[in-house]
Amino acid sequence: MSERAALVTGAAGGIGRAVSQRLIADGYDVLAVDLKPDPDGPGVPFQADLTEAEANAAAVRAALDHFGRLDLVVPNAGIQHVAPIGEFPVERWDTIVALLLTSPFLLARAAWPALLESGAGRIVVIASAHALAASPYKSAYVSAKHGVLGLVKTLALEGAEHGITVTAVCPAYVRTPLVEKQIADQARVHGLPEEEVLEQVILAPQAVKQLIEPSEVADVVAFLAGPAGRTFTGVPVTMDQGWTAR
DSSP, rough: SEEEEEEESTTTHHHHHHHHHHHHTTEEEEEEEEEEOOOOSEEEEEOTTTTTTHHHHHHHHHHHHHHOOEEEEEEOOOOOOOOOOOOOHHHHHHHHHHEEEEEEEHHHHHHHHHHHHSSSSSEEEEEGGGGGGOOTOHHHHHHHHHHHHHHHHHHHHHHGGGGGGEEEESSSSSSSSSHHHOOOOOHHTOOHHHHHHHEEEISOOOOOOOOHHHHHHHHHHHHHGGGGTOOOSSEEEEEOTTTTOO
C-alpha cells in the first residue's frame, strides 16, 4: 500500500488514463473511476455514473475503503455536445453541467475530511481553455468549465489554512476521443468538410497549431500534486498553446 492515494475520474481513456498511469509511476495508489472502467487499465477500476449525486460520494468511499486514505482528487470526466443555442437539447445541458461542474463539487465535498486528514490534500480539476475563453455552439461545456474555475477559486480559499490546494489545469485541445468525436458536429454547424475542421475550427484559436498529448497534461497534474506544486492554488494552470494570448 502506497503512502499516497488518488481518485481520478474519466480514467478509462484519454487524459484520465494518462494521469492515472503517471500517478502510479510516481508512487500513488489510484482509484480509476469511469462510467465504463477498463479492468486492465491502470489503477483500481470503479464504475460510477458521476451525473448521479450519490455516485460521487460512493467513489470517495471506495477510495478510502481500498487505500485507507485519500490525498489527491482529479475530477477529469467530461463529455461534449456541439449545437447552436436554439437546437441545444436541455437534457444535454443538464448532463454536461452535472458531470463537468456538479461532480467536481460533490467529489470535493465528500473528500474534504480525508484531504484535511492528509495534511497536504490536493484537488486538481481538469478544466479547459474553455474555462477562460468561449467558442460558439458549446454553451453547456463553456458554461460548466467557467463555473468549475469559480469552484476551484472558492475551494482554494476554504482549504488554504488547512494545507489543501486546489487548481484547474486548462489545456487547449488534447488528442483524445472527446475531441475526435466532435469533428462531425463541428463540420455540420460550421458548414465545412470534416477534413478541414481540425485546421479551420479546432486549432484556429491557438498560436501553436498542434494538439496536446494526454501525457503532457498528466505531467502538469503530477507537478501540481508534487512538492513543487504547493504554491499553486485557486488558479488556472494554462497550457493553451497561446490561445488566450490573443
